[in-house]
Amino acid sequence: MTESFNSTECLGSVLRHLEFLKNMDNGWNHRLLYTDAWNMAMDELESWMLSGNMKTRRDALGNLYGRIEGRSDKTVLLLSHYDSVESGGSYDGALGVIAGLAVLDTLFLKYGTPEHNIELLAVCDEDGGRFKSSFLGSRAITGEISYEEIEGLTDAAGLSFNAARERAGLAPIDEEILKSCKRSDILCAFELHAEQGRKLYDSGIPAGIVKTITGQYKIKAEFTGEANHAGTTTMQDRQDALVAAAELVGFVQQLARQSGCDSVGTVGVLEVRPGATNIIPDKAMLIADLRCPQSEVLLNMGCSFEKKCNELALKNGLRMHIEYLCRQMPVPMDECLTGLSREIAEELNIPYLDMFSGAGHDIQIISSIAPGAMIFVQSERGISHSPEEYTDAASIKIGMDILGEAVYRTAYKTCSQVSHSI
Ligand SMILES: [Zn+2]
Structure with a gap:
């Protein structure tokens, strides 16, 4: 490693963006799919992507992409979700998206055009708080969701999926539109998330490298x-x-x-x-x-x-x-990419725990179309899906340092771990 990714410079903007989001919705974190709060947050995130030299695109379902063009036609993906559970916290999902935004911005300013495209994906619906259908956004990307399933969805007020879309100013979903969300150009994918449990917090170990999602x-x-x-x-x-x-x-x-x-x-x-x-x-x-x-x-x-x-x-x-x-069934993360994450943590002197995730994450869905890795940072007292959830700046920086270096090695260098994975 000649010069490792260092998130010190961009950490301040991550903290400001997280704080902005928290206050935007009066601290409610009520970003259920196609609601006003969800729409406002997506607009805000898109404007941050645009000011970070990214080209943006929303797919038909509402997944938001920020892209930095590379020389090849392959894409390194960083993802997390932008919806929340009802009255959720400010870090679940949002942390990974905003940290990813800062990582991309910093890499581009530092190293310019990458070998492979790098995309930040803000998944529109992971928790399924409104329609009780988990992983909707990522399942549209892998093609695992059918139009029949969408047709059968209603929210607690009895509003159909397409009626909710209409209220949010979106065209109704049909079979063809759904197919347009599919991707087949992903080289590898990374998700950074606060641990939704207390293994890291209790052990005092700052980072977790996920081996399997339960x-x-x-x-x-x-x-x-x-x-x-x-x-x-x-x-x-x-x-x-x-x-x-x-x-x-x-x-x-x-x-x-x-x-x-x-x-x-x-x-x-x-x-x-x-x-x-x-x-x-x-x-x-x-x-x-x-x-x-x-x-x-x-x-x-x-x-x-x-x-x-x-x-x-x-x-x-x-x-x-x-x-x-x-x-x-349990989903193992890609062995080569978890190996790369471990290697980076060791080089950066970051103690880590090899662990499984007891919660589901979008990366387990994306893993069916591309090798994936997941990095955890501590959540104070292991709290998640609650307004009480909190991850401190030092933990966020540790996650971003591992993530940033992993993206640098896979998107700017053709690192052996990735070419071996695909
Ligand atoms: Zn989450």
Whole structure:
């Protein structure tokens, strides 16, 4: 390494941009797809890209690109998302986008035209806060999203996807428009993100190099029994749907604990019908979220969950229906690019942790069309998806130094790690 990327000069602008965004929406961070706050933030980001010598483009879905032209027809991509969850924090996604913006700007000012194009991608919808469809932006880029799926989406107010687009001044999506979002020229991709957990914070290690992004099942289980009088129906005559669902909640906890391998299990949704103190519930629906970075363990967790549902239905005289809402296997990051990230961290004397990500990220989707790497920095107390989330300037600088050097070596130099990857 002759001269490493040093983010000292651009760190101030990153902090100013993050602060600007925080204040723009009165601190709400309510950037749900196609809302006014989302639109305003995208406009602002585009103007920052333009002042940073980038050519900008929005695809039909709303993904925003800032591009520095290179000599070849291949592209090194830096990405993160620009939407937020409802009342989210100021760093989730936004940190990666704004840090990426500063990295590109600095590289261009320092080294001029790169060998390969460099693009900053601000993904329009990762968290899926409005339409409950995760990774919408990146799945449009890989071509994994169908028009039928888009057609079926509605927000909490019952507004269809295309009606929401119309309100935001965008043309309705059709099959052809969706296809136009696809990319096939990506050489490699990097995502910088604050860790959404406390491994780095607790260990005091400043950087994380992600080896694998965890697998995730979201399983909807519905029990149907018989509604009847709570006072007159004897205990042996009951078909109480909630009794089965309640036992299943405890089972999910036990299942995750017993599976080991960093498995986790959550029931965050439980609906009971009819919901009266004097009526035995005839319907209970819950959604279990099971995650594990090891494929085989996750598969076993899914099987055990299904088996338990059948047992509980039989034991309580109920009918039962299971539906997988998400069946995402663990995604390993590209070995060569994670090797490059490690090498850079070592050269820069930055202690790092080899780790898995317990949260999903756009890079796991983009990894199906290009080799990808992910870098984590600390989030104070591991807090994420909350207005309380915070990453300090020193951590941001560490992330940008690794990211900047990795982009320099892949876009300006034809580094062996990338040519080996593709
Ligand atoms: Zn995020």
